[in-house]
Amino acid sequence: MKIEHLDAVMLKRGFIGAYSSLEKNKEEVNALNVFPVPDGDTGTNMALTMNSAVKEIRNGEELSIDEILSRVAKGSLMGARGNSGVILSQLLRGFTKKLTGINRINVKELAHAFKEGSDMAYKAVMKPTEGTILTVGRGCAEKAMELSRKETDVVEFFRAVIEHGNHVLDKTPDMLPVLKDAGVVDAGGKGLIVILEGALKAVLGEEEVELEVITQTAGKELHQLDHDIEFGYCTEFIVNNAEGDPEALKAEIESFGDSMLVVDGDGIIKVHIHTNHPGEVLEKALKLGELVDIKIDNMRYQHHENYSSKELQKYGIVAISVGDGIAKIFEDFRVDRIISGGQTMNPSTEDILKAVDSIDAENIIILPNNKNIILAATQAKELSEKNIEVLMTKSIQQGISAMVAFDESQELQENIECMTEAFESIKVGEVTFSVKDTVIDGRVIAKDDIMGIASKKIECVGQGVPEVTEELLESLVDEDSEIVTLFYGEDVGEDEAESLRQLLEKKYPEIDIEMIPGGQPLYYYLISVE
Structure with a gap:
């Protein structure tokens, strides 16, 4: 079957097929996450982003190409979740931008759309890392531009682009040693290939396109x-x-x-x-x-004074949190809006924007509290007309430390500097379990092993939560440490936490040990050392 142009119907089927394919294969993509932590969610984030991109075009209306492109671009931008979702939204944003105003889309135009998508995605990331979805996207774009000089069949064009994309994907472990150690290819890059494969199959009618929209709300x-x-x-x-x-x-x-x-x-x-x-x-x-x-x-x-007054507050704070105990701690620090999300399900750009829009304040500070939410928070800042600062907090512990340093009487930049200095000065760790057998940094890890993690590195592995927690603390505590705070999760009993606190107090008599119920899922302990 030869196709030289894509019309609106084909384009619509392609986008919906891309989402359907990713939804069906998201767990396969999730399984490629290098760290064997229980919140490896690249596939889930990309699928939710694609779902948001296509839900507005699955309404039975006859849409023009421009209407389809506009809805996909806006939907992906607002629904972007996690780093992989934000990068995907930028790939789609550039792709759709280049095709706007074209009534029948040919190979040459598709090629330029691929390139614009890749360029825009690279610009969205402050420090692009090769061996990721960015590399696969660029490889596809380069092959597309090469093909556009001689190929006119859209079907053959897509097949060749996908074949080359798979070739680039297979090389990602050579670009990122951590992928090679774990014996996997990049999860985001795999997700992108799944999207392209699904789009092609849908256009060719090789796979049924589901019309139901799966609606999930993360935040x-x-x-x-x-x-x-x-x-x-x-x-x-x-x-x-x-x-x-x-x-x-x-x-x-x-x-x-x-x-x-x-x-x-x-x-x-x-x-x-x-x-x-x-x-x-x-x-x-x-x-x-x-x-x-x-x-x-x-x-x-x-609460009434804060949210009912028509006068602008000087500051508004938005924090991403996980667990009832953690949320209450942020409430105590007078955080205006708490978005439930964090490790297990990243909130979307739209979730963050809604929180920002509900606050009447001169200055708004966003605490992402997770490295995988920073891009979505930054994207929300760019889309809003309000005066927003995004603190680069990568953990709940850093977010809480930042709020301890927050002083409403200070000017914005003074606060940002003080809060940043505060959260950057602490050491953080976490104790969780492995979801699969793997090898990282030469360390063999079995499914269900307990892991102690600090500074993006697995410091210790064992069978018991208290033992691993104690061993992890040995790597975090030094002669200058004064306070150790442990937030215990929903799977840790109060008696178990208290028993560990007593043990640590005997081991570190000069250090103040604080044990606080966090209620977070999946992570037995979140640790802060200062």
């Missing part, structure tokens, strides 16, 4: 309405000259609210709790000693 904002604040008073105080059992106090007051922290040491007990009955909490604490530094804030009133 959602938490605690935005007054009635979402179950316990209205943020209550903090210190029990001085404390005599009594802090654990007994914890047991007495835990039924009065949530977000409770009770930390003891050197004859004092620090207490934090969200409650509707601060007076009763203080009565309980009085039995142990005198109370000082009492602070009670009405969060419902503050």
Whole structure:
């Protein structure tokens, strides 16, 4: 079957086929992620981005080529998730831009569209890395331009581009040693080939095109309405000259609210709790000693003042979070909008834009808190007309450290500098499990092994969570370390966390050990050392 031009119907089928192919094969793409962590989601992010790109053209209407291109470009841009999704959205954005205004698309025009897509994707990344989806996209574009000088059949053109793209994909392990060590090709590059293969099959009618749209929402904002604040008073105080059992106090007051922290040491007990009955909490604490530094804030009133006032706030903060405990910590720091997402499902550019648009503030600071969300946050900044700064926080721990340093009385650039200095000064680690057998940096890792990770490197592997956590801390703690904070996940019991805290306090008597319920999925512990 020879095709010399693509019309609107073929173009529409091609885009939908590209998405359908990726949706069917996303787990195969996910499995290529180098790190065997349970949140390897390249295929998922690319599929969700493609879904957003095509959902507006799957409505049964007869659309022109320009209408299809416009909807695909906007949909992919707004729905982009994760680094792979953002890069894919830029590939599609350049591709569609070059074809706009053309009624019947031929090989030469397709070739220039491939090149424009590749160029735009490279420009979107501050430090492009070869051996990734960028390399595969450029390889496809170069082959397309070469073919355009002699080929007129769209079908043969696509087959040759895909064949060359697979050849480039097979070479990605030679460009990135980490791929070679793991015995895989680049996941994003594989996703791009799957997209092209699906598009060609759909145009040729070799594969049925599903008309249903799978709708998934990765990001959602938490605690935005007054009635979402179950316990209205943020209550903090210190029990001085404390005599009594802090654990007994914890047991007495835990039924009065949530977000409770009770930390003891050197004859004092620090207490934090969200409650509707601060007076009763203080009565309980009085039995142990005198109370000082009492602070009670009405969060419902503050919430109403923040979001109902027509006057602009000086600052608005958007943070990506994961886990109820982590979200509550960001709430305590007066973060305006919390988007649930993080490790397990990256929020889209549109999710972040919606959060930004809902804040009336002179300056808005976005904390991505995940390296895979920074590009989407940056893209949201570029699409918004508001004054936005994106802090390059790559972990929840860095985000919390940045908020500790935030000072509303400072000017924007002073805040950005202080917050950046704060989060860059801490060491972070995480404890999770392996989802597959693999080899990384010469280390053999089996499925379900417990891994301790720091600075993008697997520091230790073992069978027990406490043992691996303790070993990981040995690589993070040095003579200058003063505070170690461990946020324990939803799969760690309070007793287990407390037992580990006691062990670490004996091992590091000069260091303040804080154990906080984070409630995050998949990661047993998120660790911060300062």
